[in-house]
Amino acid sequence: MDHNTIALLMFSTMLLMMLTGQRVFGAIGFVAVAAALMLWGDGGTQMGYSAVMKLMKWTPLLTLPMFVFMGYVMSESRLAEDLYRMFHVWFGPLPGGLAIGTILLMVMISVMNGLSVAGMAIGATIALPELQRRGYDKLMISGVIQAGSSLGILIPPSVVLVLFSLIARQPVSNLWLAGLVPGLLMAVLFIAYIVIRAKLNPDLAPAMPAEERASISRAEKMRLLRAGLLPVFIFVAMMVPFLKGWASLTEASVIGALAAVLAAIIKRRFTWQVFQTATQQTLFITVMFMMIITAALSFGAVFDGLGAGRAIQTFFTEDLNISPWMILILMQASFLVMGMFLDDTAMLVIVAPVFVSLAKALGFDLVWYGILYTITCQIAYLTPPFGYNLFLMKALAPKEYTLPVIYRSVAPFVLVMLLTLVLVMVFPQIALWLPQTVLGR
Numbered sequence: 001m002d003h004n005t006i007a008l009l010m011f012s013t014m015l016l017m018m019l020t021g022q023r024v025f026g027a028i029g030f031v032a033v034a035a036a037l038m039l040w041g042d043g044g045t046q047m048g049y050s051a052v053m054k055l056m057k058w059t060p061l062l063t064l065p066m067f068v069f070m071g072y073v074m075s076e077s078r079l080a081e082d083l084y085r086m087f088h089v090w091f092g093p094l095p096g097g098l099a100i101g102t103i104l105l106m107v108m109i110s111v112m113n114g115l116s117v118a119g120m121a122i123g124a125t126i127a128l129p130e131l132q133r134r135g136y137d138k139l140m141i142s143g144v145i146q147a148g149s150s151l152g153i154l155i156p157p158s159v160v161l162v163l164f165s166l167i168a169r170q171p172v173s174n175l176w177l178a179g180l181v182p183g184l185l186m187a188v189l190f191i192a193y194i195v196i197r198a199k200l201n202p203d204l205a206p207a208m209p210a211e212e213r214a215s216i217s218r219a220e221k222m223r224l225l226r227a228g229l230l231p232v233f234i235f236v237a238m239m240v241p242f243l244k245g246w247a248s249l250t251e252a253s254v255i256g257a258l259a260a261v262l263a264a265i266i267k268r269r270f271t272w273q274v275f276q277t278a279t280q281q282t283l284f285i286t287v288m289f290m291m292i293i294t295a296a297l298s299f300g301a302v303f304d305g306l307g308a309g310r311a312i313q314t315f316f317t318e319d320l321n322i323s324p325w326m327i328l329i330l331m332q333a334s335f336l337v338m339g340m341f342l343d344d345t346a347m348l349v350i351v352a353p354v355f356v357s358l359a360k361a362l363g364f365d366l367v368w369y370g371i372l373y374t375i376t377c378q379i380a381y382l383t384p385p386f387g388y389n390l391f392l393m394k395a396l397a398p399k400e401y402t403l404p405v406i407y408r409s410v411a412p413f414v415l416v417m418l419l420t421l422v423l424v425m426v427f428p429q430i431a432l433w434l435p436q437t438v439l440g441r
Helices: 003-019 024-056 059-076 079-091 097-113 116-133 138-153 159-168 172-200 210-215 218-227 229-243 249-266 272-305 308-319 324-338 344-350 352-361 366-382 388-396 403-426 429-439
Strands: none
Touching: 003 024, 003 272, 024 272, 059 079, 059 159, 059 229, 059 249, 059 272, 079 097, 079 116, 079 218, 079 229, 097 116, 097 138, 097 172, 097 229, 116 138, 116 388, 138 159, 138 172, 138 366, 138 388, 138 403, 159 172, 159 344, 159 352, 159 366, 172 229, 172 366, 172 403, 172 429, 218 229, 229 249, 272 344, 324 352, 324 366, 324 403, 344 352, 344 366, 352 366, 366 388, 366 403, 366 429, 388 403, 403 429
């Protein structure tokens, strides 16, 4: 059996195992270990060990628990509730105003967390009950929460971009700045869709009643507006030292976590229960990520050892005989298809190294390509059958939010994401302007 056939068999076996409901790290790790032992015998056992050692040397990975802890402190200390109340009061009078406020809340959560899971948890526990109480349509509620929470992997401090920086050997500061404008652009397009839908059918997203608007004093509005300054303080406290070169990425993440704790203390909400829950959730998510990455690194080592990466690059650049832009489109399309079945971390560690080297060989900017990859990850979070946010929504939402409802709700938001992807592909400066302006790179 030739090496290309073995590589194809490995990939198809992994996908088949995932279709049976196996955990991502188990499916990837089992295929990697089995293939290594069959191909190289006892020497194949070293691949898993090498993967673990490689993971331990990725010092930027230390930022992962810091960012997760920061997000959970904000969530558990109910600082996110203050934010949501602020957006509710200021945008509630508009048709679809509470949905707009939910998207803006997700943007603020994104700059404090770097992951999608915190946004989903906050959206399902804080935003969903209020949107239901206000008479919002189930499809609108489900779509807004899932799409809004996905912004966490694009808007800095994105953990996905930290991991991509390790694969592509690009500065995290460049990638974070490159993700900011596309992330905000996507949020604006989400809001534009909500406004248009609410104008066409006000019953989907009714405005706040006039009597309630009249009962809210100007002093209350200003008090709530000041509550929104705390997340800005956390973001500035973390990003400024990093961008100025005063602190490393890891040190900046620690500053962010300490700033979140300080904000909770100032609001007198940092209790032992908050600390315990935030720590436990941080441990759970960090271990989950590390297990997936370790399994994926082992799989990637076998895959690369077979020469599959070089074969794929040769196939695209020589055998197909098409333009670099057509190759780029095919790469993105393949990511979108794989995203229906694979976790974004698995895609990053297994497939991205091959595509990164291919993008570099084709002459594309790797910072720009990192943003394209991250947007496809966002879309993968929302595409059936195995979109990450789809199952989180099913687990967190009330029983009436069935899988068919959840699947249907994300369709228009996926189209908005695809529009953003096309815009960033056609106009690379959307992603590259900010890092070039701020860092001169």
